[in-house]
Amino acid sequence: xxxxxxxxxxxxxxxxxxxxxxxxxxxxxxxxxxxxxxxxxxxxxxxxxxxxxxxxxxxxxxxxxxxxxxxxxxxxxxxxxxxxxxxxxxxxxxxxxxxxxxxxxxxxxxxxxxxxxxxxxxxxxxxxxxxxxxxxxxxxxxxxxxxxxxxxxxxxxxxxxxxxxxxxxxxxxxxxxxxxxxxxxxxxxx
Amino acid sequence: xxxxxxxxxxxxxxxxxxxxxxxxxxxxxxxxxxxxxxxxxxxxxxxxxxxxxxxxxxxxxxxxxxxxxxxxxxxxxxxxxxxxxxxxxxxxxxxxxxxxxxxxxxxxxxxxxxxxxxxxxxxxxxxxxxxxxxxxxxxxxxxxxxxxxxxxxxxxxxxxxxxxxxxxxxxxxxxxxxxxxxxxxxxxxx
Numbered sequence: 001x002x003x004x005x006x007x008x009x010x011x012x013x014x015x016x017x018x019x020x021x022x023x024x025x026x027x028x029x030x031x032x033x034x035x036x037x038x039x040x041x042x043x044x045x046x047x048x049x050x051x052x053x054x055x056x057x058x059x060x061x062x063x064x065x066x067x068x069x070x071x072x073x074x075x076x077x078x079x080x081x082x083x084x085x086x087x088x089x090x091x092x093x094x095x096x097x098x099x100x101x102x103x104x105x106x107x108x109x110x111x112x113x114x115x116x117x118x119x120x121x122x123x124x125x126x127x128x129x130x131x132x133x134x135x136x137x138x139x140x141x142x143x144x145x146x147x148x149x150x151x152x153x154x155x156x157x158x159x160x161x162x163x164x165x166x167x168x169x170x171x172x173x174x175x176x177x178x179x180x181x182x183x184x185x186x187x188x189x190x
Numbered sequence: 191x192x193x194x195x196x197x198x199x200x201x202x203x204x205x206x207x208x209x210x211x212x213x214x215x216x217x218x219x220x221x222x223x224x225x226x227x228x229x230x231x232x233x234x235x236x237x238x239x240x241x242x243x244x245x246x247x248x249x250x251x252x253x254x255x256x257x258x259x260x261x262x263x264x265x266x267x268x269x270x271x272x273x274x275x276x277x278x279x280x281x282x283x284x285x286x287x288x289x290x291x292x293x294x295x296x297x298x299x300x301x302x303x304x305x306x307x308x309x310x311x312x313x314x315x316x317x318x319x320x321x322x323x324x325x326x327x328x329x330x331x332x333x334x335x336x337x338x339x340x341x342x343x344x345x346x347x348x349x350x351x352x353x354x355x356x357x358x359x360x361x362x363x364x365x366x367x368x369x370x371x372x373x374x375x376x377x378x379x380x
């Protein structure tokens with residue numbers, strides 16, 4: 001029985017889950033929606049129903065640990081704690097300001113770009129010390145950034161990425177992974 | 191070497207970590223602060239440095255899985271996915287409106303109470319079907335709610351809890367756990 005994802009083609013949260021499914025090479029059906037908080041994506045794998053993209057990806061990464069990349073770096077308590085840390089940073093520091101690149105209000109954009117700049121300064125420092133956010137291996141901590149960054153890179157504020165050499169190199173790396181390319185094209189994000 | 195927690199006695203995030211440490215019966219030192227995003231609590235366990243209370247608790251629950259309650263219900267993929275789901279609900283739906291019970295602005299309070307009411311309606315439905323949020327066992331999904339609820343219960347809006355029988359029974363249960371009582375008293379939350 002294929003995994004069912006209830007989502008939308010324009011949704012960055014749906015894209016987040018599809019990139020993870022694609023990293024694991026898993027079959028899925030993309031369907032129309034609904035769930036307790038009226039949010040997408042919603043997810044069904046046999047008896048397991050989930051919502052919230054980051055929860056779904058964590059479940060997929062744990063269940064299919066041995067297929068493809070181990071996206072939670074679960075063999076090391078220290079490394080998995082770093083994955084958790086940077087997933088939390090993405091959800092609580094990066095997610096909101098990175099979605100304002102196309103806001104209609106100039107003042108809102110400026111305020112949010114200032115916040116995003118401060119967050120990206122921390123990323124630049126971190127990525128000067130390791131190839132990926134949680135260390136030398138790609139993980140969900142990196143993957144979770146992709147959908148917003150795909151959109152953000154198309155805005156006039158993209159230099160927030162390109163002006164930071166380590167952030168820029170990181171983005172070139174994670175955006176060229178086959179799973180990223182495939183889903184970005186499917187979802188017309190690129 | 192004892193676990194070091196850099197935090198503050200008034201901080202609900204610090205309380206969240208201390209309750210988890212206390213559930214596990216672990217020794218710790220509570221110290222003054224700082225970290226990359228200037229946030230508390232920060233945490234050091236030997237070589238592992240972490241920040242963000244929910245990340246710290248996840249690390250503690252994983253590392254000390256076999257001491258006391260298994261707070262991630264990690265023996266079942268389905269149950270652990272439910273823990274993840276309700277931890278996400280707490281962080282993204284409950285956390286913000288539940289902290290407005292003492293806001294100075296009446297309009298802000300009313301808007302946030304309306305949001306909180308809708309969230310608690312989902313909790314009431316959920317808790318009519320299982321004793322705890324992730325099923326029949328206590329987990330981090332429940333624990334993470336405690337510090338805000340301790341404060342919230344002291345406000346004039348506490349009937350948002352007491353008027354919902356299943357939410358109220360759940361709160362009476364989790365607030366009377368020895369770890370909750372001990373830390374609430376230590377931190378003068380009660």
